[in-house]
Amino acid sequence: MVQVVFEKVSKAYGDTVAIPGLDLVIESGEFVSLLGPSGCGKSTTLRMLAGLEQPTSGSIRIGDRDVVDLAPAARDIAMVFQSYALYPHMTVAENICYPLKKRGLAKADRAIKLAEVAALLQLEPLLARKPGQLSGGQQQRVALGRALVREPSVFLLDEPLSNLDASLRAHMRAELIGLHRRLGKTMVYVTHDQLEAMTMSSRIAVMRAGELQQFAPPDEIYNRPANVFVAGFIGTPAMALADGSLADGGGHLVVHVGPLAVALPYAAAARPDAVTVGIRPEDVLVGEGPWQAQVRLVEPTGYETIVALDAGGLALTARVPGSNALRVGETVAFDLRRERIHLFDKSDGRRWEPAGR
């Protein structure tokens, strides 16, 4: 059982610093997603773990070995690439057996392992074909097979599903989750797709501009985002964020945001001066409430309706269940789930929890 540790890992290209300093501990058997927008450094981090790029400083440990000076081949890892990187001139069988050949396994042993993996991923009918003759989904499974056959300590996956179409992606997500459960191996998964990260991971590492924003299980990332970036990045439709301030309303907290004054049942002491207020669409209750807003946009999705509201200059999004007769320009009453209003200290963007919550 293998732990993966990044300690003060930095990466600079000449004068440009891509990753200033990363500290991350991935426990054995975890499925960790590195999630973030393009350019956030998630692929670079994965590649440093694989040994395809060298950190400028810091140490990377797999198990109890420092692997920074080790070639990829010596790290006991396997990787699935976004482009699958199947060897075009070899058949599927040869592709899968390649790592075993490199390890020096005898022909008979290779055949046994090949059969196991082929059975697991239903690749038997494809073994004699070349990658050029396979569909995207089939290629992806072969790439997985090539990784599985090595029985490594850690699996690295670099956006393996992004080249598949939507329905195939959903299917493969389920397969990967099942695979992780069966093998119990440590998996490090890079993606820019929140849905993948949320559904598959035991913990998500949200990254931005080379810096780790939050490293926590999915529900904590969703319900208690550590800063403004994570709050705005996770969740579709996005959380509404606006500038606000806190005041003492006779012993309890009052949040002033836009034209609204929201009373919260928490103590008002020790509060930051300026805050950013975040409200998720599902926490805006349209129909009845103390406030009014104008409907700006109505987007029915079948299951629910996404409504953009303008509450006297404050832009909010709401999810209204079912389809309904809301019209653009209409004025509606609304309420907010007080206990689910997110507050972030404006000075550093970090989450602020009032005492008592």
Add this chain to the structure above:
Amino acid sequence: MKKRPAWLASLITWPIVLLIAFPLLWMLITSVKPAAELFSTSPTLLPKAITFEHYARVLQDTPFLQYFANSMILATSTTVVVISISVLGAYSLVRFAYPGRETLASLVLFTYLLPSVVLISPLYLMLVSIGLANTLASLVIAYTSFALPYALWLLRSFMAGIPQDLESAAMVDGASRMGAFIDVVLPQALPGIISTALFTFILAWNEYLYALVLVNSDEARPLTTGVMTMLISAFNIEWSLLMAASVLMSVPLIIIFAGFQRHLTSGFGAGGVKG
């Protein structure tokens, strides 16, 4: 979407194509015309009689076969030497990072444009001083000087087109750097290597100036200078023999062209022109 044939374009193009191909057709026709027909003052387009006597004479009465063998050895050796060196060099330029790499690449580009005329005197002096004057080896060395930059440039483009992920995957799978090169890069670059080899062979086969300067004995003479010296004297130019010799000299080219034209011209698209 299969386009319908362009009739107008065909009508314009084919006469031009035939005009361009005419000199070569004429060469063929001349080579099988009996001498009498050749030197009449009213020549005919198509031969009245076909004879292979000129070919027989070229092959039997002249050192042609010796020259042909020399050219074969020369072109093959040059190709082997150039490909071996340039495959490694191209890989280095494309996949490694070291100080001076870009400068080297620019220098290679520069030698592409160097006139061989500049180098003939010093090369001549150099080869004489190391005792290789008048040998096939001296030609291989000289030919490498202009074939190597070409080959490097072509191979560099071909290799740059191979996705880097493939080598990364091979290294994660357990291959060393050079192991990944042999297992993955070489097989993928094979069409490019074939193109470059064919191109190098043709360059070496067709080279004239270096052969003129560096070799003047029949034992080491290749076809290009051989054909020119043996049949052109002050008194008489044996055109019939020359045409037959020309056809024979072009045989390897025709074979390569017929079988591998795709390979030859892919080099231009990929690397020959793009900087």
Add this chain to the structure above:
Amino acid sequence: MLDAMSRERRDALLGLLLIAPTVLVLGAVIVYPLLSAIALSFQSVYTPTLEGHWVGLANYRELLGSGGFWAALLTTAIWTAGTLTLQIVIGVAMALLLHQNILFRSLARSLVLFPYFLSTVVAVLVWRWLFNDLYGIVNHGLMAAGIIDAPVNWLGAMPNAMFSIMVVGAWKFFPFVVIAVLARLQTIPESLYEAARIDGAGPISRFFDVTLPQLREVLTIVILLRTVWDFKEFDLIYLMTGGGPVNGTRTLPLIVYQQAFGLNQMGMAAAYAVSMMLVMLVFMLAYLQRARKAAA
């Protein structure tokens, strides 16, 4: 020592190792001779005996003063300009035609490209035979068509000789232009033409507004390469006319050869060669600068 080096260092070392044979070979057969040529140009060397002595700038002074250099430079410029124009015009035209769905297109392509891969020796022999004043088919054909009354001396009189070599040069080298331009034409997305058609552009306007701008980059490079290669062409002119009649087609490369192996003056030959290279260098730099400005 190897263990102490980081992986990056070891990798870079491997890269250097792989390029080493190339560097050594090119150093020996290009760099060293090039430097020798420059050194040679300051000496007077008698070719058969290879004896030489230092003469400083005397070679250059003679070369620039005697007029041999300037006349040859002019000849070379005329030859280059003439054959280049033909190569580009015919090359682009042919590429455009071959881009269409011609009947037997691959055969047409093969026939068009063939002259480029042919040996210059063969090309020259064939054309000299075609141009032969008594028995050549060109004269017979033109006379039969009534275009000329008497056989023309294509290679032994000026300006005929210059035109002849320009034509043969065009025939031999235009396929290079065809290949490069055709390859580029095949990458122009059909959607650009479709959009132009929808906007109301006819075929001529589509050529100037869609095709030509797309070809600009490749043509810039092709013109540069062909200019340089035509300028330094030796084999074709030497074998066609030997530089004659009376030095009418004696280009700079031919003078270099004649000096080295005809007049046995290797030092002088080197001086001519170096001067030629300088002219080419100036041209290349000026050209690239203009091209960069035009692209910006």
